[in-house]
Amino acid sequence: MQNLIFLAEGTEPTEGGHAPENPLGFVPVEFALSLVTFGILLFLIWKYVAPRFEQTFAERTQAIEGGIAAAETKQAEADAKLAELEKQLGDARHEAARIREEAREQGAQIVAEMRETAQAESARIVEHGKAQIEAERQQAVTSLRAEVGALATGLAGRIVGESLEDEARQSRVVERFLTDLEASNGAASGSVN
């Protein structure tokens, strides 16, 4: 503790031999020094420090605002692109639906046409068949008539050639002829119907 006091004595005010100073008193040297020191410091800060900080602040603000602006532009572009793609997708869906509808209609039309054609064809075939059958029947009837004549002529010849006394044979021959005739007639009408 003694040492501390001795140390202090060199630089600290001591109970000296001068009158006590008024602590509120005006000391011109200190006043002037304070003004000058502060003035120089103010000048240095104003000249070398403040502009750099302000410039940095401004640059930073600009960088942030620029970044935001760029991001907004990008966002707008992305939105536009998305809208365009959605529109294209919508168009494509619409187109696909339209094509499908068209294909369905065409298919139905084709089926209807085919059915019509097939029906016409079948009707035509049936008609043709009928006509052919009719023709064949006519032909058969014609040829039958001719054959019946010939047959009758032949039969008559044979009947005439046979002994008249044979009553039984006579009737049997006639009988057989008629049966044959009926059989052929029945077969012909069966094929027609």
Next chain:
Amino acid sequence: MFGITMAESEGGEFLAPGPNSFDFSEVPLFHIGGLAVTKPMVQLLLGAVIVFVFFYAAARRATLVPGRLQFAGEAAYGMVRNSIGRDIIGSKDYAKFVPYLVTLFFFLLINNAFASIPAIQFPTFSRASMAYALAGLSWVIYNGVGIHKHGLLGYLKLQSVPSGVSPVMYPLLVPLEFFSNILVRPATLALRLFANMFAGHLLLILFSTGGLFLLEYGGIGYVAGPLAWVLAIAISFLELLVQFLQAYVFTLLNAMYISGALADEH
């Protein structure tokens, strides 16, 4: 080391610290020409150097993405710029006052902090004349700004004639407003700063030297002495707060005076 003024050889009588603890005129550190350079003067210069070196180093290579030092400098600068300058003076006019406010705040802060920095331990602005200088400068600045904007008569009217008051009251209020806004402000600025620094330092000296005296006195002093030192430590922390607050208040009031001088007519 505090201004130890007690003299133990005087038969155990405790000499309380007083204004003499702040008078360095008898113990100048050195002389320049005929001028005795005292400790507070050196502190003043040292404070200015510290403030400038810190800010210059922080701002020297200012980049968009700040380094550690630049960040600290920007935070310090930005605090005064935004919370004192912009918020009080308003975003229209504040920019040109920022260097002044920043310089003022940190010059005061460092010089006040000298009261708590070991081996210095003396608040520069407990020298009243130094506080007068800054207060005087403030007075010149805010009045100058006001006169520059409104003209001398306009400014005096702005500061002296209260708005929203019946003219009947003018004879009473105008002198009062003039007195309060023009004459008293620099005095209160200087005295507030000076008195806070002076009283805080005095209190510290008292508790420190008193504790020492009590210890050497013996008896109850062996308890009271260390207790006084504990209190001295507590007061030191209080002083740290006061040092900051006084620098802040001084700067804040400057900003408010400037803002008032710039205000449009009500």
